[in-house]
Amino acid sequence: MVRTPARRTPSRRSVLRSGAALAALALLDGCSSSGAADDTPGPSREGPSAGTSAAAPRAMPAEGAPHTRTFMAWPALEEVWGDQLPGVRQDIAGLAQAVAAFEPVVLMARPDQAEQARQSCGSGVEVIELPVDDLWARDTGPTFLTGPGGLAGVDLNFNGWGNRQTHTEDSQVARTLLDRYGITRIEAPLTGEGGAIEVDGEGTLMATESAWVNDNRNPGRSRDQIEASLKELLGVRKVLWIKGVAGQDITDCHIDALARFAQPGTVVLHRPAPDTPPDIWTTASDQALQVLHEATDVTGRALTVVELTEPDFTVIGDRGKDFLATYLNYYVVNGGVIVPRFGDRAADDRAAGILADLHPGRKVTQVSIDHIASGGGGIHCSTQQQPAVPG
Numbered sequence: 249m250v251r252t253p254a255r256r257t258p259s260r261r262s263v264l265r266s267g268a269a270l271a272a273l274a275l276l277d278g279c280s281s282s283g284a285a286d287d288t289p290g291p292s293r294e295g296p297s298a299g300t301s302a303a304a305p306r307a308m309p310a311e312g313a314p315h316t317r318t319f320m321a322w323p324a325l326e327e328v329w330g331d332q333l334p335g336v337r338q339d340i341a342g343l344a345q346a347v348a349a350f351e352p353v354v355l356m357a358r359p360d361q362a363e364q365a366r367q368s369c370g371s372g373v374e375v376i377e378l379p380v381d382d383l384w385a386r387d388t389g390p391t392f393l394t395g396p397g398g399l400a401g402v403d404l405n406f407n408g409w410g411n412r413q414t415h416t417e418d419s420q421v422a423r424t425l426l427d428r429y430g431i432t433r434i435e436a437p438l439t440g441e442g443g444a445i446e447v448d449g450e451g452t453l454m455a456t457e458s459a460w461v462n463d464n465r466n467p468g469r470s471r472d473q474i475e476a477s478l479k480e481l482l483g484v485r486k487v488l489w490i491k492g493v494a495g496q497d498i499t500d501c502h503i504d505a506l507a508r509f510a511q512p513g514t515v516v517l518h519r520p521a522p523d524t525p526p527d528i529w530t531t532a533s534d535q536a537l538q539v540l541h542e543a544t545d546v547t548g549r550a551l552t553v554v555e556l557t558e559p560d561f562t563v564i565g566d567r568g569k570d571f572l573a574t575y576l577n578y579y580v581v582n583g584g585v586i587v588p589r590f591g592d593r594a595a596d597d598r599a600a601g602i603l604a605d606l607h608p609g610r611k612v613t614q615v616s617i618d619h620i621a622s623g624g625g626g627i628h629c630s631t632q633q634q635p636a637v638p639g
Contacts, residue, residue, distance in 0.1 A: 306395035307483025310449025310509065311580045312607070313394075314636040318347050318581065319425065321630075322357035322365040322375075323383040328414070335619035340383055341368040343586070343630060346615045348372040350581040356380050356421070378424055379417040384625060386504070387441035388415075389632040390422040393434070393483065399637045400432040401425075402481060405439040409498045410464025438477050439465040443502040443629055445478075448509040451485040451546040453478060456492025456532070458500040486546040490536045496528045497624065504628045505529070505574050507536050510554065510606035512547075515540055518576040519555040521595075529558075529574065554606065556599055559592035570624040575599040577626025579633075580607065586627050589614040 322340060326333050344353050349372075356378040357365040366375045380388070387409070390401030403422040408415035426433040444459040455478070461471045475487045492501035499505075506529070508516045517537060520530040540553045558573045567573070575595075579586045585607050589596045596614060604612045617627060 305483065306393035306397050306400055307451075308391060308393050308445070308447050308449075309635045310447060310512075311633060312511070313449060315351050315582050315633045316636045317352040317354050317634050318579075319385050319389050319632045319634065320344055320347075320353060320355045321380045321383045321385045321388065321421070322355055322361055324358050324361060324380055324417075325382065325414070328382060329623065332619055332622060336383065336623060337365075337368060339617050339619045340630065341365075341370075341373075343615055343617065343620070343627060344369045344373045346586055346613050347579070347581055347631065349613070350584045350611075356385070356425070358417075376428070378421070378428065380421060381414055381416065381418040383620070384418075384443075384629050385421075385632045386443045386629045387499075388418040388421040389442065390426055390431075390433070391442045391445060391482075392431075392633070392635050394635050394637055395483070398432065399635075400434050402434045402436050404436045404441060406441060407439055407465065409441065409500070410462065412464075412498050434481070436477075436481055438469065438474060438481075441499070441502065442632060443499060443504040445482070446503045446508055447482065447484060448512040448545065450512045451483075452488065452509075452512070453482065453484040453486070454488045454490065454503050454507055454509070454515070456490050456501050456503050456506065458492030458494040459502055462494055462500055464500075484546075488539070488543050488545075490532065490539055493528045493532050501528060501532050502629075505572060505577050505626065506532055507540065508576055508578075510603075513545060513549045514552045514554060514606065516554045516556050516576060516603075516606065518574045519557045521558050521560045524558070524561070554602065556602060557595065559590040559595040563592040563595075564590050567618070568622050570622060572621045572624050572626050574626065575603070577628040578603060579627045579631045580610070581633075583609075584611045584613055586631075587612055587614050588621065588627055589616050590618075590621070591616075 323329055323336050329336055344355055347353050353373045355365055355369060355373055355375045357375050358379050359377040362375050362377045388406050390403055393400045406419050440460055444455055446454040457471060460474050466474055478487060494500045506518050510516050518529060518533050524530055540551050543551055556575050573590055575588060585603050587600050587603055600612045600614055
């Protein structure tokens, strides 16, 4: 993600690629118009233990469970994106249209930009007036839980990835969105982002230590303390920790660009293309590969690891140091999978085929997101699902 010029910090997933920088790298130890309200009760606020309490047990479902809608956001600030802003808005409009072919899309936009967003996205996308700073709805929006207690949204206290980017409006998105739709809000007892969470829907969670056990989000908290909070908050019973890499990109190496559950027991892992120089993602991927081959999920089942190789940069060309060339940042929708297309036809087709095999019965749609990716993000980063409440 592109940085606000006033803050001289790395842009989203910005990588220090020099050999000296990598040698000095320290891995962490330990591993339309306003929408109508839903018919869900609220708005109300619950404490952090509400997600798994006996009175209202809830848990985070897998992404492949049915959705009511997808939330997205219209990038607002020229000082964040600079001359890339028109292109990234074009990408967001195209992505919103692709998702809307499968399920309802609600796109948040500042009031003075809402009409432009409507014209760009077309009638198939609902645009609501809600102040945002940037497009990363996965991180700024609520993380939803379902269960006998009904639907709830977890507010993860977004702080601009450790106060690295302007987030005056984005820090309020989860609260404001939940209030607008009358959905119970659960205030998390820790700070993080939706892109730092990956669940299988059966009680197993994957996360990177670098994005959670970090003083820029959770100062003074140990991994065990954070794990206990995540278990209680999200209704999971086992956490698989991958080290990740801290301080080399704005997210501190989110899990959703590195490893994903295609289904319980099966993990898709980002892998570098042949001859790729060492960087944050190759370092994290190598360590993740070792961890996942030795890990078991909450049922005791060994994991099947499916490697998904990034596109070849000798084919797609130099896209800039922040370009996020991973197929892992795909998004599962009702009846489909939205997958990035980077321009390496062989790699694009191979990734689409692998993801189709791993998600049988879903149609794979490939979408070009070069401008979004140039800011260090992807399809998954730009979307947040609201799961359907089981009848």
